[in-house]
Amino acid sequence: MSSPFPWQEAQWQNLMSRIAQGNLPHALLLTGRRGTGKQHFAQQLAERLLCSSEQVETVELKPCGECKGCRLMAAKTHPDLKNVFPPEDKQIISVDQIRELTHHLSLTALCGGYQVVLISPADGMNVNAANSLLKTLEEPPANTMLLLISDRPSTLPATIRSRCQVVNFERPAHHSALAWLLQQQPELDPQSANTLLELADGAPLRAAEMASQGTINQRAEMLDDLEKITTGRCNPVEIAKKWLKLGKKESLYWVYGWLVDMVRMKVAEQPPYISNADVAPRLSKMAANIELSLLYKRLDQVNEALRLADNPSLNPELLLEGVLIGWTSRR
Numbered sequence: 028m029s030s031p032f033p034w035q036e037a038q039w040q041n042l043m044s045r046i047a048q049g050n051l052p053h054a055l056l057l058t059g060r061r062g063t064g065k066q067h068f069a070q071q072l073a074e075r076l077l078c079s080s081e082q083v084e085t086v087e088l089k090p091c092g093e094c095k096g097c098r099l100m101a102a103k104t105h106p107d108l109k110n111v112f113p114p115e116d117k118q119i120i121s122v123d124q125i126r127e128l129t130h131h132l133s134l135t136a137l138c139g140g141y142q143v144v145l146i147s148p149a150d151g152m153n154v155n156a157a158n159s160l161l162k163t164l165e166e167p168p169a170n171t172m173l174l175l176i177s178d179r180p181s182t183l184p185a186t187i188r189s190r191c192q193v194v195n196f197e198r199p200a201h202h203s204a205l206a207w208l209l210q211q212q213p214e215l216d217p218q219s220a221n222t223l224l225e226l227a228d229g230a231p232l233r234a235a236e237m238a239s240q241g242t243i244n245q246r247a248e249m250l251d252d253l254e255k256i257t258t259g260r261c262n263p264v265e266i267a268k269k270w271l272k273l274g275k276k277e278s279l280y281w282v283y284g285w286l287v288d289m290v291r292m293k294v295a296e297q298p299p300y301i302s303n304a305d306v307a308p309r310l311s312k313m314a315a316n317i318e319l320s321l322l323y324k325r326l327d328q329v330n331e332a333l334r335l336a337d338n339p340s341l342n343p344e345l346l347l348e349g350v351l352i353g354w355t356s357r358r
């Protein structure tokens with residue numbers, strides 16, 4: 028693949044014309060919701076910048092695919108592309124990683140062109156790491172391009188944000204996202220594709236990921252489980268075991284989404300918006316048997332469980348059990 032996604036065309040053309048004018052900034056902050064393809068865009072831009080074909084500067088805007096730079100990129104071994112991300116067992120990018128990066132950038136590009144850096148997620152840098160990156164952002168070595176990627180740019184220090192040019196990726200237009208999703212997942216019917224986009228908050232890559240994980244069926248089964256617990260036909264402890272295998276946070280997010288919709292149904296006869304429109308009748312039936320105050324109580328429980336979900340010292344099965352056992356009572 029050597030082009031950005033269809034909904035990224037405007038951002039891409041803007042940067043391409045800046046390359047043509049020789050007026051590319053040295054640091055970009057790519058922002059927008061998860062699943063809009065920021066990482067892919069950054070990778071495409073890196074490929075474009077590391078293509079060493081003469082042609083590319085003048086006529087052809089796509090990487091040539093044949094030069095040394097393009098071949099090294101295809102082999103994922105380009106020495107002038109540096110990826111910085113949290114180590115697998117951690118969630119933060121440390122100051123040591125940024126120091127190593129700074130050292131790497133102080134050396135001349137091995138292929139004689141650009142040095143490109145991808146930092147993802149940029150909000151994963153801790154305070155020391157962010158401070159350590161500041162100097163590089165202020166005085167970048169020549170021919171350096173720093174690409175910072177973040178779903179949550181507001182959590183980045185203002186000093187970092189102000190030194191980058193922001194390229195924002197909005198939620199794509201629904202028809203464009205839907206067309207792309209159906210093309211990627213030809214076995215999906217349009218209604219399921221719509222539901223997935225709704226569940227993914229309009230982010231096409233997230234929707235595609237959900238489709239390949241069989242999310243629609245899994246979610247339907249979980250709603251069955253919840254109905255069974257409510258009517259006493261299922262043991263919440265067994266269900267907690269089963270849900271844990273599906274993902275503790277995912278499970279909690281589903282329950283959260285259903286509860287929010289049930290509250291909407293309770294407070295308005297015709298709620299203007301429902302996230303889980305495809306299962307609205309089932310949710311409405313459940314909501315009819317639960318007091319509004321109890322729905323709020325359950326929402327609090329799920330919120331608390333989500334807050335605790337990352338705490339490694341808590342037993343995740345007990346966490347899910349706690350939430351599900353709540354559904355067996357009417358108080």
Ligand SMILES: [Zn+2]
Pocket residue numbers: 077078079080090091092093094095096097
């Ligand atoms: Zn090339």
